[in-house]
Amino acid sequence: MIKVINLYKKIEKKIVLNGLNLHVQKGKITVITGLSGSGKSILLKTIVGLVKPDSGKVIVDGEDISTLRGAKLINFRKKIGFLFQGGALFDSLSVFDNVAFPLREHTKLSKKEIESKVMHELQEVGLADSVNKLPSELSGGMNKRAALARALILNPDCLLLDEPATGLDPVMAKIIYDMIDKISTKGITVLMISHNLQAVSRIADFIAMICRGQIIEYNIPDKFFTSENPIVQQFISGRAHGPIGLNMGD
Numbered sequence: 001m002i003k004v005i006n007l008y009k010k011i012e013k014k015i016v017l018n019g020l021n022l023h024v025q026k027g028k029i030t031v032i033t034g035l036s037g038s039g040k041s042i043l044l045k046t047i048v049g050l051v052k053p054d055s056g057k058v059i060v061d062g063e064d065i066s067t068l069r070g071a072k073l074i075n076f077r078k079k080i081g082f083l084f085q086g087g088a089l090f091d092s093l094s095v096f097d098n099v100a101f102p103l104r105e106h107t108k109l110s111k112k113e114i115e116s117k118v119m120h121e122l123q124e125v126g127l128a129d130s131v132n133k134l135p136s137e138l139s140g141g142m143n144k145r146a147a148l149a150r151a152l153i154l155n156p157d158c159l160l161l162d163e164p165a166t167g168l169d170p171v172m173a174k175i176i177y178d179m180i181d182k183i184s185t186k187g188i189t190v191l192m193i194s195h196n197l198q199a200v201s202r203i204a205d206f207i208a209m210i211c212r213g214q215i216i217e218y219n220i221p222d223k224f225f226t227s228e229n230p231i232v233q234q235f236i237s238g239r240a241h242g243p244i245g246l247n248m249g250d
């Protein structure tokens with residue numbers, strides 16, 4: 001579904017992506033993990049075309065996204081749902097209007113059709129009672145669920161999620177991961193950033209770890225956890241001593 005080929009990106013003087021390769025399999029849940037500042041968010045933004053790589057390619061459904069223009073680019077954007085780190089709802093719009101926004105931008109649906117789709121999506125994430133609230137009136141978990149509903153509203157083939165449950169309590173995190181698991185069973189390809197490996201291992205098909213701008217481990221969860229790579233081992237166990245130093249992340 002998504003092929004990331006030899007991606008390079010330098011920001012200020014730092015090489016953030018250093019020849020990164022990753023194949024995201026169709027219909028599966030792939031989790032990307034790694035230290036804070038290791039380039040996970042930049043990778044996701046490069047995949048959707050919000051960040052331009054210095055070199056390398058992103059192929060989605062057989063098409064090089066850097067070559068897309070006009071209607072093809074718009075269609076590509078509609079196929080991918082994106083949840084930004086922190087949720088990033090529009091502060092001045094209600095929950096309803098946030099979720100309706102992509103429909104008003106990209107479709108010619110009637111007011112009634114939009115209302116019915118938005119209400120359906122909000123019901124799916126348990127927010128049917130909060131349609132008129134502003135983002136500032138929502139808890140962290142509600143914010144993330146509203147952002148999830150917005151990412152799903154155009155029925156994307158692929159969902160990119162940047163830390164969809166970070167900062168939430170374990171129960172709300174589990175509820176969100178269960179929702180993502182359910183979404184995946186509908187055949188949607190999910191690429192998700194998460195640090196919470198214990199919680200995501202239940203739903204992940206593959207876990208990839210990014211370090212120094214490259215994917216250093218990519219495997220099914222069981223094999224990821226028993227990786228012999230000392231960097232992966234230190235990351236999983238959260239030990240302060242090992243190959244990971246203060247010079248590697250932020």
Ligand SMILES: Nc1ncnc2c1ncn2[C@@H]1O[C@H](COP(=O)(O)OP(=O)(O)O)[C@@H](O)[C@H]1O
Pocket residue numbers: 011012014016034035036037038039040041042043249250
């Ligand atoms: N807007 C920016 N300005 C300057 N540097 C940035 C910017 N965004 C990201 N970076 C650099 O890119 C690195 C990777 O950032 P990011 O992808 O956000 O990391 P994370 O893995 O925590 O998501 C950061 O350590 C930082 O050095």
Ligand SMILES: [Mg+2]
Pocket residue numbers: 040041042085162
């Ligand atoms: Mg990030």
